[in-house]
Amino acid sequence: MRSEELFSEAQTLMPGGVSSPVRAIKPYPFYTRKAAGSRLLTEDGEELIDCCLGYGPLILGHAHPAVREAICACTEGGWLYGTPAEKELTLARMLIADHPSVDMVRFVSSGSEATMAAIRLARGFTGREDIIKIEGGFHGAHDGVLIKAGSGATTMGVPDSAGVIPDVVRHTLQVPYNDTETLSALLDNNENVAAFILEPVLGNVGPVLPDDNYLSEVRKITQEHDVLLIFDEVITGYRLGIGGAQVKYGITPDLTTFGKIIGGGLPIGCFAGRRDIMALTAPAGPVYQAGTFSGNPLSLSAGIACLQQLRDHPGVYATLAENARTIQESVPSAKADGFVSLGSMFKLFFRKTPPRDYREAKQSDTEAFAVFWNKMRKEGIFLPPSQFETNFLSVAHTEEDVAAIAGAYSTCL
Numbered sequence: 396m397r398s399e400e401l402f403s404e405a406q407t408l409m410p411g412g413v414s415s416p417v418r419a420i421k422p423y424p425f426y427t428r429k430a431a432g433s434r435l436l437t438e439d440g441e442e443l444i445d446c447c448l449g450y451g452p453l454i455l456g457h458a459h460p461a462v463r464e465a466i467c468a469c470t471e472g473g474w475l476y477g478t479p480a481e482k483e484l485t486l487a488r489m490l491i492a493d494h495p496s497v498d499m500v501r502f503v504s505s506g507s508e509a510t511m512a513a514i515r516l517a518r519g520f521t522g523r524e525d526i527i528k529i530e531g532g533f534h535g536a537h538d539g540v541l542i543k544a545g546s547g548a549t550t551m552g553v554p555d556s557a558g559v560i561p562d563v564v565r566h567t568l569q570v571p572y573n574d575t576e577t578l579s580a581l582l583d584n585n586e587n588v589a590a591f592i593l594e595p596v597l598g599n600v601g602p603v604l605p606d607d608n609y610l611s612e613v614r615k616i617t618q619e620h621d622v623l624l625i626f627d628e629v630i631t632g633y634r635l636g637i638g639g640a641q642v643k644y645g646i647t648p649d650l651t652t653f654g655k656i657i658g659g660g661l662p663i664g665c666f667a668g669r670r671d672i673m674a675l676t677a678p679a680g681p682v683y684q685a686g687t688f689s690g691n692p693l694s695l696s697a698g699i700a701c702l703q704q705l706r707d708h709p710g711v712y713a714t715l716a717e718n719a720r721t722i723q724e725s726v727p728s729a730k731a732d733g734f735v736s737l738g739s740m741f742k743l744f745f746r747k748t749p750p751r752d753y754r755e756a757k758q759s760d761t762e763a764f765a766v767f768w769n770k771m772r773k774e775g776i777f778l779p780p781s782q783f784e785t786n787f788l789s790v791a792h793t794e795e796d797v798a799a800i801a802g803a804y805s806t807c808l
């Protein structure tokens with residue numbers, strides 16, 4: 396197999412043979428030659444229906460014509476200026492219009508950069524040092540958030556990364572998701588908390604959904620304690636609808652981080668929020684943040700084209716949710732209670748009930764998941780290769796694709 400040969404050499408060139416840990420599928424990952432619509436074509440000549448979608452950004456599917464045209468048109472005019480360009484204003488206007496909580500934005504190059512800067516900004520604004528995150532929440536791979544981190548960090552068994560010094564992480568406190576009592580108690584006893592950062596829907600242990608009123612309680616408690624609320628909408632932004640989780644659940648966070656979909660599949664990140672807080676960002680204020688590739692025209696072009704498609708066709712969100720339900724209905728009844736979906740995010744947890752937090756998600760039978768994943772792969776369906784990553788659908792998945800995915804779920808379980 397060509398993938399096996401490539402991976403064998405890659406392991407001598409790159410640690411673990413990959414550019415990001417979640418890609419290190421055992422015994423070797425398939426290599427993708429190209430992708431279009433809902434499909435990946437591998438170096439081994441296989442065609443797979445893709446439910447990973449680059450870990451979320453590709454809500455329009457691969458190589459969507461409108462996004463491709465925008466990228467190609469942009470290359471005609473060069474792809475890095477080191478000066479402002481009008482496209483920044485266009486994407487900023489869209490994000491501000493779609494999110495009532497957002498007055499101002501700063502573009503960066505990844506979701507990790509966005510959360511790192513948002514946390515720094517929260518500390519700069521409040522003059523306090525601690526942050527609270529959710530156990531199993533993933534906000535990228537920077538030091539302050541790499542404890543009990545979800546996503547690849549949990550899959551690989553390193554939720555607490557080596558090399559992160561205790562002095563840094565002693566300022567990162569943790570609470571379970573869906574647990575407002577622990578959050579309240581922690582805030583009652585600590586006046587040094589700058590911000591509470593959370594994924595409103597926990598996407599990095601598979602989708603874990605908020606209990607009724609959890610997010611509104613979180614907003615109330617953070618407000619009562621004068622602590623900033625940061626919604627990390629890197630996954631949920633434009634995935635759960637125009638306006639993401641905050642509009643869906645009617646919550647107004649102080650700051651929001653975006654990534655993934657807002658770049659249409661090209662690298663991007665963004666932190667955004669209240670004008671009085673954002674105004675502390677350099678050069679307007681003393682909280683430093685900078686980047687060579689920030690607001691680069693290619694990512695902006697792809698992002699604008701992607702968001703425009705979604706705004707022009709808002710009905711796609713209902714179709715995506717309907718398609719996820721079709722898949723859900725195909726799960727045999729013995730396993731059905733472990734299935735979770737919200738819009739186009741879905742996952743089958745190998746446990747009896749949908750998890751309410753990280754601890755429960757980790758009780759899933761990961762060996763059974765691995766067997767299932769391999770069977771699905773043989774059926775031509777590529778799911779993210781971890782029990783703790785969300786599956787996604789795109790508007791490029793046709794009725795036939797959805798039927799094939801649903802059929803594979805019923806065959807492979």
Ligand code: PLP
Nearest residue numbers: 505506507533534535629630654
């Ligand atoms: N925040 C969340 C919720 C994420 O899911 C991710 C990545 O998966 C990040 C932040 C980091 O984004 P990036 O991989 O673009 O650095």
